[in-house]
Amino acid sequence: MARMFAATNIKLQARIALFLLLTGTVWSAHAEIIPARIFSDHMVLQRGQDVPIWGSAAPNTSISLRFGSYIYSDRSDDSGNWKISVPPQKAGGPYTLTLSGDGETVIHDVYFGDVWLAGGQSNMEWKLSWEINDSDKIIDAANFPLIRFFDVPSEISPTPKKDLSGGTWKKTTPENAAEFSAVAYLFALKNHTEKNVAVGILDNNWGGTPAEAWMSKEALLALPDYRARTQALYQPDIDWPAQFALNDRNAAEKMHRLSSREDALESGAHRFEFATTGWSAQTLPQEFEHIAWLRREFTIDKVPETAILELGDLQQEAFVWINEQLISVEDWRSQNAHYTIPAEMLKKGRNLIALRVGNSWHNKPYVGRADQLWLQLGERKLDLSGGWRYSNHVEPPIPEHIRYEHKPTFLYNSMIYPIRSYGLRGVIWYQGEANVAEAPLYHDLFSALIRDWRNQWQREIPFLFVQLAAFMQPQNPQPDSSWALLRNMQSRTLSLPGTGMATAIDIGDATDIHPRNKQDVAARLWGEAKRVSFGEDVLSRGPTYISHRLNGNKAIIKFAHIGDGLQVSEGDSVKGFILADSAGKYHRAEAKISGDTVIVWNDDVKKPTALKYAWADYPEVNLYNSASLPALPFAIDAL
Template sequence: MRFSRIVTLALLLITSAAAPRFAHADVTLPSVFSDHMVLQRSAATPVWGRAAPGEKITITLAPSAAASSSVAPLATASTTAGADGRWRIDLDLSGVARVPAGPHRLVVKAANTLDISDVLVGEVWLASGQSNMARTMSASASKDEIAASANNSIRFFTASRKTSPAPLADVAGKWVVAAPGTTPGFSAVAYYFARQLQAELGVPFGVIHSSWGGTPVEAWTSLDALKSDPAISPAATAQVTAFADFPATKAAWLAALKPWLAASQREDRPTPPDALASFTTGSATDGADGWTKVRLAGKLPGERILWVRRDITVPPADAGKPLTIDIDEIVGIDTVYLDGKKIGGRTLETFDGEGRSRLNSRRQYRVPASDATAGRHTLAIRIHAPLGESGINAGYFTAGSQKLFGDWLLKTEHAFAPLTPAARAASPGPLKAPLRPWNVPASLYNGMIDALVPYGLRGFIWYQGENDAGNPLRYRATFPLLINDWRARWAGSGLATAATPLSFYWCQLPNFQEKTDDPNASPGWAGIREAQTLTLKLPRTGQAVLIDAGEAGDVHPKSKHEAGARLAALALAHDYGSPVEYSGPVYDAMTIEGPAIRVRFKHLGGGLVARPVPAEYLYQSVPQRVTRPLKRNSPDSQLEGFLIRGAGGKWEWADARIDGETVIVSSPRVPKPEAVRYAWFPNPTCNLYNAAGFPACPFRTDTD
């Protein structure tokens, strides 16, 4: 009998140990379901999470003032967790009379109970993109505007930045109510969008903000979607594979490189202390003691150890603050000094390869606040370049607010002996870095978007494209692919169906870079703007034209009012039924009338308007406002920005005048015109608007 009891007890212990650990798992919710959240008003607003398989989950939405269970809930529903522990409940939050805006409590009850407080029911939008969407109110708004920003009906959930090779279970973050202490951290574009809509409609507005600067559209698209397009799949999958394989690739490269460096006598060697002082802080003049002038960013001599240096100035306003030295890419193994003190660098073991816009090629070194004193300092960079190439490739090239482009001094510390043909043939060559983690296809979709699906939304707003401006033809495919991908993910959630997808509105890239007086200059960003405009072929999409809202010298224009307001106009017109104009003049058709071309437009908005051409244009707003004189290309024309061309000829600046609801374009240099362009440069001078105040969208009638 005793033996039987022992066996029985042993079997019970074994059974208990073998039982799944999640048998008593607590019910959990994603981070986006948390205090102060805004739920989208709809007849089927999703709430989801995890629990033990087979566990019953009940959700109740009740007024915050409800102190007991005797108060009737506003909405309640139950379900059972599936075999994988996942569950989802769609709450009926339709009807303001039955379910007012709040505040409410959302109670989720299973084996444990979750109680979420201060919940509002209203409108929710997802804001995403790259740096211009990420730009915060602290960098865009005035102190008075922030001081007056308190509004309990505007709330933001800002997603933590995270990359991942596979979809994550959660996106970290929390809901925050608009107030002077919190608004500075909000996306400025999204805040102005939400503020205008909240003021117009008088309902709560929630924004889920998920963006990351310097990112391509492919990073925000799911890998399944990227693989579905035969033209996009090969490159995307190759980049994903290269990133995953990089640790092994680097290990093999180091294993081949180190013995080769030793055999060819190209290993790095310490700089003697007296020489180090001379290179980093000693007297240096062009033409003296081996120093020569060199323009950077650019190429530098290779197969040697070399130094480049220059003086920088810390202004009194920045003194006593950490100073960031930001260099896009240094080709070679670098060590950076300020006033003789090492502030950063790479070794062979920490070097992660070469290739602009790739993993860890960008150098960002921080000078401690105690060393960032007001006045002049010497910045010196030592580069070990054993493989035949050296240089500084820089889109970013700054020391604090000071740009580092221009004249530097160069001196060789040690030139390596020439390689024999056999040694050169045996060289393992440079290590090509994979893409940065936030540039890898699908990495941001996996880390910052997937776990937000299927949160109830009204739609999406998007500000991105700068990172893809160099390949506008590819963007014609990748941008619609992202839109269709996100819409498919959200189909059947809240307001979305396959037949009526969520609205998707974006900012067309603004004017940027230097102006030109050459009518045949490179169109630059005109190509990516055209790719964005062509995406309007998708249903329920809209574009905020910002051709008048940029800055020539800054890819991040300070003002975000125009972007937010024009996106809000799209939503008011399309999603909320307001009888407002939401677009400037859009090219419709053209007819050739002898020596002129007549252009017709849609979205007249009360009539075409030629705004006065200013005498100056905005070059930059930060760190201080800078304007430059504006030289007109068609000084006798009512409208600026039009080009005209005949068959096989060159483009000419045109005379363009409003004629009723059309524009007549001509030039005495083009007697037989065939095509017209408008605002077809990175930073065009253009002044065609409609009476509603919206600028005309850039366009061309040719297809070259």
Template sequence: MKKQLIFVFLFCISTIVLHAEVKVANVFGSHMVLQRHQQNPIWGTANVGEKITVSIAGQLHKTVANRKGEWRIQLDAMKAGGPYKMIVEGENKIVFEDILIGEVWICTGQSNMQWSVENSNHAELEMLSANYPKIRLISIPLVGVSEPQTDIKEANWVACSSETIPKFSAAGYFFGRRLHQILDVPVGLINASWGASSLESWIPRDAIEKKYKHKEFLEDWDWRINQFTDQMLIDYTKKYEAWEKAGKPGQKKRPPRDIRIGQNRPANAYNGVIHPVIGYGIRGSIWCQGESNLGRGDQYSELFPIMINSWRERWKNGDFPFYWIQIASMKEPDLEPENSSWAELREGMSKTLSLPNTGEVISMDVGEGNDIHYRNKQEMGNRLARLALDDTYNFKIEGRSPRYKSMEIQGNKITIQFDNIDQGLYAFNSSIVKGFSIAGENQKFVWADAKIIGKNKVEVSSVGIKNPEAVRYAWSNKPVSNLIDRNGLPVACFRTDKWQIPSEGKVLAQKRYKYPNSKKD
């Protein structure tokens, strides 16, 4: 009797397996854009040993599902065009319609990338005019998990229209729209951004383990996860709701969040959002993130390259372009020069320009003093587009902001020389160059007088500093600075000194909760 039951069980299992349908990963679908001029992988699942064929635009590719029930083919490179139909066949048939070939970019980061068109400047006009049927959009579902996922939840590609654009990434859309208008090819935009996410959440755990020298960073996170309980979340939620009901008195409280599945735990966003789509044919990535890492600017300069390199290694698409929007600005302008966590974060991001095929656009001039989510996403889209057109598409246009190159001390003055000068330096909206500070050996900075003395040089001094040693520019949470290239690109924040800054040595992430009876708190 026991043997008969086992036989029946095995027969049922084999019947289920034999009737498993061919499936294609959810990132693929009707209305998608495939990257032109490169081989694009297509993958999915099927019954073990099942024969699969994939056809599109005269191509026919065959493969067999492996022992794990996985299959994968590579399409031959195609020129921009379409629409095409893709047919995937095994024991069943899947048909994807209206596929275009063009340029594909993935848009990633936290809330200033996730920030929607409907909440940006001139939202009504932008939505009414969003009639671009050859711009295609997909938003990846946001899932935070501790293990890499093989597929995303169901998501659909859609053509850009007044109905589909309102909740899509504004920075991503304005960037993609410019590319579409200038390149005159279809553009696909993959929105994979998650508000309030930390940099470390987008990095594979094994990459942090192998590449980041501070083991205590992950050890601390593992300790927090082990200590965290459902009851802690329930108790804190009650306190938070009571605080809200009372009118939010006193110190601001952070909203409740399950840190086990949230967007701050290392690797969570990578595992649930990025890993399932790695391999999809892209031209490059644009990134906007940093606010959740404020206070750890020095650490950012170590973790950010780890993230970019890990994505490139896993995508197996070479050193694809990776461009980012530098963190913007907020709060009140400084009365006197001070340390700045925002400036340190900007510096940490800029150091990553040492990686090949990377670029950074400046946003501190569009930041809003009382809102971390600035509305002028059109300017960010334009600056990202300039960068891509310059670096990726080889247009004769300067895409990079002027940057500090060198300094020369001459008596009581310091001359600063800049790189990436296009049309020449200019003090915007004033006859006075604003934003410079200067210090002597005591390392105490004071506001400086500055004047442009050439196409790419500025002379900096202060009557109170007879023997200057260092200069800083726009080194503030909300800098009052106005030095730009006449092409409209602002000069990047910088410092000439290598003096210690507050974020050096800060490795552990800020804790959201208090853990009772522990020295770790």
């Protein structure tokens, strides 16, 4: 992804020219008025609140903004900066905004409606075209010209940037919508259809990024656990342009080599005659390093009419061959390495499966999934977990590159700071996976992020977020789950006013960190938006623990937000509870609904000391309220 830094005057002029070409914004000759890039044709401005519009001009220039019959004015300061505030407006449009001074700038097709910033990492970034449930149907129906997206350029910077490097507002058409955030689009669709207003989305996210990358230097220096790592990035002797240039070269070489068919074929390691002297025996699943080559031979007496190869979820850059014929090229968005093999590709006797796998994320490809490594040959099913030969010396090691987008402040500086005053209805946020390794710190970190953004926007913007989905192979009990702990840290953040949480605990995928059910995520976020931002009396939260009491060896748990009552989605009993005995060891527990409570017990635990619900990487969950919203995970450390 492009990373933009300080530009010369020539580059600045080129950027301005490109801006005009892409946005269609009309400037007169010798125009000096340059609005911030986010202010361009087709934009949506937030209704019902003061809307600041800002930019640059020649120093000490009188500037006016004409909007309908109203004219608002300002004067640029000694540095050429100006800002004009438009008073609250009702929803509507289209309008034309005209900026006048030494020249004139006209911005067309402007609407007032609801504007949301869609932030976070890859589950918010995930595009409609990246295979979600019913993605083709959704894209084909995406004809909503009053739903508009502004894709904030994915960039890094060690210091705050005055403006974005680019970006245009795009109306919703099938062609455009394919590249929209799936969660944000489905959320916007509900806002648009239910409130009958234009909706603008600031699509502002980057896969794999931690929360600290999206925060200001000042906010992070106030957190003891992040102070040192933030200060390390602000040493005066760091030559950032040189560091970034080297890193970009490494990244480009790495991505070329991982995705290059020519490099994959050049070694010949997919061919029968390739010598595997020095290769090691391996079983799968397994983590490797650099570019991993794997070969597995098998013999057949008779070629079957049908054959199916299952390699699990590769989700990385992979090439797959059968008998020297390339059958698939996978990347990180691939969901399942499941292949139907034509009979003519197989032969009686010796056959060969060859894999070339790399990982663009951290140079450590992971190959295979438990119980998802097999080859179906007619009625014969061959286990492929063993019998592999492996080498990562076929090709030179791939270069490491530093992911600066993970560094504290680097995304705030380039993607938040330049738009920090743009009028918002609120924020929708899907992030946390990148912070699981430091889950105990997340409550303070995430709370500080929300306060930081509210300070930047100078108002208490509603902040709605997604509680992480279930992920990883199920283990029960798993009282020390880091994923469960991070979800708990997210729940605790609800103590901040003006926040709402949509849990995805029941719609995860054990083998894919990117669950493809984005519809329920968007619907639950919208439910919380109606409650938090629009002030509606709606049941938008799942059953939430509020109190407990002991009755002998039974724990009786009381819930709020149950609607017309608690219910289970399947079976008769409630799943997902674990109880600790007097020694602190956790056991699976029985549970049943009784009114607005759940009774939890284990006959072998005579004196329960602690209790947890849905506390695992991938927990069992079947407790819901009458709105079909799942109960929130929780822990009681002392019964």
